[in-house]
Amino acid sequence: LARTQSRRSANLMQLVYGLPSTKLGGGALEENDDGEANSSDDEFFIPKGQKQAKNESPSFEDIDAEDCSKFFKAELRDWSNEDLIKSIRDRFVTGNWSKAALRGQDAD
Amino acid sequence: MGRDKSRRLSGSRDFRQRLVLATLTSTAVTIVDIRSGDAAPGLRPHEVSLLRLLDKISDHHTIELNDTGTKLKYRPGVIIGGKGLEHDCGVHRGIGYFLEPLILLGLFARAPISIRLKGITNDTKDPSVDTFRTTTLHMLKHFGVPLEGFDLKIDSRGSPPLGGGEVSLWVRNINSTLTAANWVDEGMVKRIRGVSFATRVSPQLQSRIIYAARGIFNRFIPDVHIDKDHRSGSAGGRSPGYGVTLVAETTTGCLLSVDVTVSCPSVDEINEESEKPELTSPEDLGVQAASMLLEEVAQGGVVDSTHQGLLFILCALCPPDVSKVRVGQLTPYGIETLRNIRDFLDVKFIIKPDPNSNTVTLKCVGAGVKNLARKIS
Numbered sequence: 001l002a003r004t005q006s007r008r009s010a011n012l013m014q015l016v017y018g019l020p021s022t023k024l025g026g027g028a029l030e031e032n033d034d035g036e037a038n039s040s041d042d043e044f045f046i047p048k049g050q051k052q053a054k055n056e057s058p059s060f061e062d063i064d065a066e067d068c069s070k071f072f073k074a075e076l077r078d079w080s081n082e083d084l085i086k087s088i089r090d091r092f093v094t095g096n097w098s099k100a101a102l103r104g105q106d107a108d
Numbered sequence: 109m110g111r112d113k114s115r116r117l118s119g120s121r122d123f124r125q126r127l128v129l130a131t132l133t134s135t136a137v138t139i140v141d142i143r144s145g146d147a148a149p150g151l152r153p154h155e156v157s158l159l160r161l162l163d164k165i166s167d168h169h170t171i172e173l174n175d176t177g178t179k180l181k182y183r184p185g186v187i188i189g190g191k192g193l194e195h196d197c198g199v200h201r202g203i204g205y206f207l208e209p210l211i212l213l214g215l216f217a218r219a220p221i222s223i224r225l226k227g228i229t230n231d232t233k234d235p236s237v238d239t240f241r242t243t244t245l246h247m248l249k250h251f252g253v254p255l256e257g258f259d260l261k262i263d264s265r266g267s268p269p270l271g272g273g274e275v276s277l278w279v280r281n282i283n284s285t286l287t288a289a290n291w292v293d294e295g296m297v298k299r300i301r302g303v304s305f306a307t308r309v310s311p312q313l314q315s316r317i318i319y320a321a322r323g324i325f326n327r328f329i330p331d332v333h334i335d336k337d338h339r340s341g342s343a344g345g346r347s348p349g350y351g352v353t354l355v356a357e358t359t360t361g362c363l364l365s366v367d368v369t370v371s372c373p374s375v376d377e378i379n380e381e382s383e384k385p386e387l388t389s390p391e392d393l394g395v396q397a398a399s400m401l402l403e404e405v406a407q408g409g410v411v412d413s414t415h416q417g418l419l420f421i422l423c424a425l426c427p428p429d430v431s432k433v434r435v436g437q438l439t440p441y442g443i444e445t446l447r448n449i450r451d452f453l454d455v456k457f458i459i460k461p462d463p464n465s466n467t468v469t470l471k472c473v474g475a476g477v478k479n480l481a482r483k484i485s
Contacts, residue, residue: 009458009460012460013458015438016443016447016457016459017450062121063119063120063121063141064119064120064121064143064146065122067120067121067123067124067125068233068441069414069415069418069441070232070233070234070235071413071414071440076399078399079324079327079398079399079402080324080327085327085328087406088402088405088406089328090296091296091405091406091408092296092298092328092329092405093296093298093359094329097296100296
């Protein structure tokens with residue numbers, strides 16, 4: 001278990017800071033763009049901005065990504081659902097305190 | 109430092125953070141390719157406005173922009189601060205866009221800042237002024253900054269698209285450095301507070317928002333109180349709109365906030381666009397806000413996802429001591445912030461997932477940024 005945990009933390013570190021050799025993503029993306037432009041001459045002069053608007057999801061490679069600190073969840077879950085209510089029950093003072101304390105201890 | 113020692117960056121992404129971090133570390137930056145492939149190249153009006161704001165509060169700096177606005181050279185000077193400043197934020201982004209960098213710069217200024225900001229107080233893209241007042245300012249407490257001298261007063265509200273809101277902000281400078289924070293206990297939610305607002309629409313809508321939101325919260329906690337802030341006349345800005353800001357307070361003093369806003373487009377816009385956009389009803393808005401808040405509670409961090417970026421920057425600015433914080437899932441903005449911090453401050457966080465609570469703990473040794481602008485008497 002300890003090993004998987006350390007690997008997971010390494011993965012998060014990698015996700016944020018990247019490995020020195022993981023510049024592949026950006027290169028591949030550009031190639032893709034070139035291919036698209038070559039295949040259809042009519043659409044050769046589409047500005048980049050419109051292309052980006054097409055694939056809606058904001059990507060890390062987009063150097064002109066919007067500067068926005070708010071985080072939007074794609075869809076909201078239905079919080080009147082009984083199971084969901086149970087899942088965060090103990091995060092409130094009206095929940096089970098002993099269970100909540102346990103959660104904190106496990107974390108350490 | 110030589111003139112050609114400036115750091116080269118490209119693109120308009122993280123514009124605020126780059127400018128703030130460049131200023132705090134006195135690093136000259138050159139940003140190239142700002143939307144150079146776009147149909148409308150160059151800086152957007154809100155970014156230019158931010159540069160003007162930076163120009164207002166600092167001295168001995170240079171800002172050079174080329175004709176198309178795609179290349180920016182910035183050499184930071186000293187942040188002066190000052191009283192009785194005024195700035196028109198424009199109507200492209202909310203005032204929240206300007207507040208985030210302003211609070212960081214204000215901490216490291218020569219004199220306390222008091223500034224009047226005009227523009228949009230609540231919009232969908234940026235944290236609302238209520239969020240800032242109730243949550244963001246209180247984050248500073250955890251970094252050893254007393255809250256005396258910090259305040260945000262909402263003189264009038266303005267919704268998009270025309271704005272017309274005015275807020276007064278007071279930010280105090282710190283003596284030398286922040287204090288490293290060990291902020292990992294998120295606690296349990298003990299109460300929920302909030303403010304709903306309505307500008308140029310019936311105050312009835314607020315009651316409907318609150319009623320819907322309370323319906324969701326009643327399953328969890330009885331201590332829910334949502335204020336009403338109805339503005340009419342000139343205090344209500346120039347556009348109709350309504351929304352709500354919710355804050356969950358925990359037993360350990362953590363604050364988790366969300367805000368939502370609906371603004372009606374102006375009459376001209378409806379005529380121009382072929383289809384009339386569907387507005388979210390107050391009931392749906394209340395449910396949406398409540399669900400978003402519960403989502404934040406479920407994340408289990410000490411701050412909500414909106415404030416991750418600011419939290420990381422504050423940690424990285426601390427003196428060379430270990431800071432430890434816990435957040436929920438890392439947001440894209442948070443990850444970008446961590447990368448910018450590494451680039452400018454050379455601080456790397458140790459990021460550890462916590463499988464028991466599905467949270468992430470981050471540890472770092474601060475860069476020890478000092479307030480050098482402050483006069484030593």
